[in-house]
Amino acid sequence: MNPSADSFIEVIRSLVWFVVIFLIIYSLKKNKNKATSKGKPSSSSQTLIDLITRLSQEVAKKKAMVLPGSRPSVGSPRSLFATPALLAPPPPKLSQKNKYLQVALNSTLHEARSIIYQLPQSHRIILEAGTPLMKIYGNEAIRAMKSAAWPGAYIVADIKTTDLAVREVAEVAQAGANAATCLGVAPVETINEFIAACRKYGLDSMVDMMNVDNALIVLKKLKKVPDVVMLHRGVDETEFSKERQIPFYQIKQIKGAYDIMVSIAGGDQIREVQRAVFNDADIVVAWKDFYRLSSDTATLANQFLHEVK
Structure with a gap:
């Protein structure tokens, strides 16, 4: 993979996460005035749960498509759905407690x-x-x-x-x-x-x-x-x-x-x-x-x- 391809993938990653965040915010705003039924999640919460569930299922499908020894496609969980830098966890560090x-x-x-x-x-x-x-x-x-x-x-x-x-x-x-x-x-x-x-x-x-x-x-x-x-x-x-x-x-x-x-x-x-x-x-x-x-x-x-x- 050349640097231009890497840049393209980074753009796609950012777009995917932007769309996801936009949909979540839009869903929450749309449903913020609706009442919450007793013992049940609000419609906004349910929408968020459904969205996350669909994303998880999509990632699972794409992960299953990556065969051992094969190169992940642009849409694989290790590339397209990789967490962008702003949302990524801190980089791993070594610990003297481990070997x-x-x-x-x-x-x-x-x-x-x-x-x-x-x-x-x-x-x-x-x-x-x-x-x-x-x-x-x-x-x-x-x-x-x-x-x-x-x-x-x-x-x-x-x-x-x-x-x-x-x-x-x-x-x-x-x-x-x-x-x-x-x-x-x-x-x-x-x-x-x-x-x-x-x-x-x-x-x-x-x-x-x-x-x-x-x-x-x-x-x-x-x-x-x-x-x-x-x-x-x-x-x-x-x-x-x-x-x-x-x-x-x-x-x-x-x-x-x-x-x-x-x-x-x-x-x-x-x-x-x-x-x-x-x-x-x-x-x-x-x-x-x-x-x-x-x-x-x-x-x-x-x-x-x-x-x-």
């Missing part, structure tokens, strides 16, 4: 949509627009994932900022991301600007400590700490440097010094997920099992969720 599974989507937009449709609609699942996806599709990856996802889905833009932090954060925020990433090897000035920009635009800030030996050294240099610190063993490190291990021991060190969340990336096997949770990680990132859609996608997601708790 999360972060599903990194790195293949194509088609694969990303198909996988999202198969995932359980859980508030403990974080959707990540992975770096390869962002490099290929730009911010359209965020918009497409948001359109395909369930209401209130939390989306991370894995942009790995190393410079021009304010501009990059502003762009992904406008596209609908709930969080963004910055590399811990970036200049301290960039990380500080990144964290400040995330707070300004209402995003959670995540600092990726890939290729950083000691995350605490980086954190101590910052004006303010990020919302999430990611301890990350890269894909190439995993494949070509077997002695490179995920620094699980740093989780407690970081959480003992700062009131922040810690994410673990680079361990896709169940035993590594278990070890991360055992060491008090808040978020576990998985990508390998979710690179391509398979008949086991939903089952795998539920298995990971079971371990991440």
Whole structure:
């Protein structure tokens, strides 16, 4: 879907909700002087109930038309009947009371949509627009994932900022991301600007400590700490440097010094997920099992969720 199509859909959404609100107000005004029968709702209330019922039935019909792995049509509940910004609930935020599974989507937009449709609609699942996806599709990856996802889905833009932090954060925020990433090897000035920009635009800030030996050294240099610190063993490190291990021991060190969340990336096997949770990680990132859609996608997601708790 291109930006012009997105704009068209937004116009249609606004028109639909404008008509709905107009009909409700018109109905209430028309019936405001009619008496209310004892024990029965007023005619205006009944009209409102009937209208909402018809809308709910229409949405249910359209939702049934969306097949798993298919792209929602313009009239689907996740697009046409999506709540406009003025009526939308506040964006989702992470909570230290929960443990999360972060599903990194790195293949194509088609694969990303198909996988999202198969995932359980859980508030403990974080959707990540992975770096390869962002490099290929730009911010359209965020918009497409948001359109395909369930209401209130939390989306991370894995942009790995190393410079021009304010501009990059502003762009992904406008596209609908709930969080963004910055590399811990970036200049301290960039990380500080990144964290400040995330707070300004209402995003959670995540600092990726890939290729950083000691995350605490980086954190101590910052004006303010990020919302999430990611301890990350890269894909190439995993494949070509077997002695490179995920620094699980740093989780407690970081959480003992700062009131922040810690994410673990680079361990896709169940035993590594278990070890991360055992060491008090808040978020576990998985990508390998979710690179391509398979008949086991939903089952795998539920298995990971079971371990991440």
